[in-house]
Amino acid sequence: xxxxxxTAAALAYGLDEQDKDEKILVxxxxxxxxxxxxxxxxxxxxxxxxxxxxxxxxGDDFDQRVIDWLVEGFKKENGVDLSKDKMALQRxxxxxxxxxxxxxxxxxxxxxxx
Numbered sequence: 001x002x003x004x005x006x007t008a009a010a011l012a013y014g015l016d017e018q019d020k021d022e023k024i025l026v027x028x029x030x031x032x033x034x035x036x037x038x039x040x041x042x043x044x045x046x047x048x049x050x051x052x053x054x055x056x057x058x059g060d061d062f063d064q065r066v067i068d069w070l071v072e073g074f075k076k077e078n079g080v081d082l083s084k085d086k087m088a089l090q091r092x093x094x095x096x097x098x099x100x101x102x103x104x105x106x107x108x109x110x111x112x113x114x
Contacts, residue, residue, distance in 0.1 A: 001097075004037075004048060004051075005028055005035070006026040006028070006035075006037035006039055006048060006051065007046045007048065009026050009028065010024065010026055010041070010046055014050065016110055018041065019043060020043050021040075021042040022040075023038060023040050023041075023049070024038070024039050024040065024041060025037070025038055025039075026038075026039060028053075028081060029058060029059060030058050030059065031058050031059045031060050032055065032058040032059075032060055032061075033053050033054065033055050033057070033058050034052070034053060034054045034057040035051065035052070035053035035054075035060055036053065037050065037051040037052075038050045038051075041063055059097075059100065062100055063096045063097050063100060064096075064101065066111075067089065067092045067093055067094035067096050068112060069096075069114055070082075070096070070111065071083050071089075071092065074113050076080075077090065082113075087092075092113075095111045095112070096111070098110050
């Protein structure tokens with residue numbers, strides 16, 4: 001049997017083992033999309049009431065905003081435009097993604113510019 005991602009997420013968190021009926025919101029912030037679903041739980045059964053998403057919002061978009069911010073700040077401070085340097089951009093992309101992941105568990109993350 002195939003189930004959708006929100007139901008799989010709810011099962012992974014053990015929400016099917018709760019004794020009470022409730023409605024929950026499950027979100028999936030992927031690399032390229034942001035999806036939200038509302039599920040109803042009752043008697044160990046899930047029903048998806050509504051689902052929607054934005055295909056123009058995801059982790060890659062957050063990474064790009066951080067990269068743009070870093071490039072702009074570096075240019076202001078040093079007069080060097082890193083947006084023309086492919087190797088520097090790749091290092092910034094890696095650093096931005098690492099910082100994003102770090103910020104899932106801490107309140108601050110440091111990025112060293114190339």
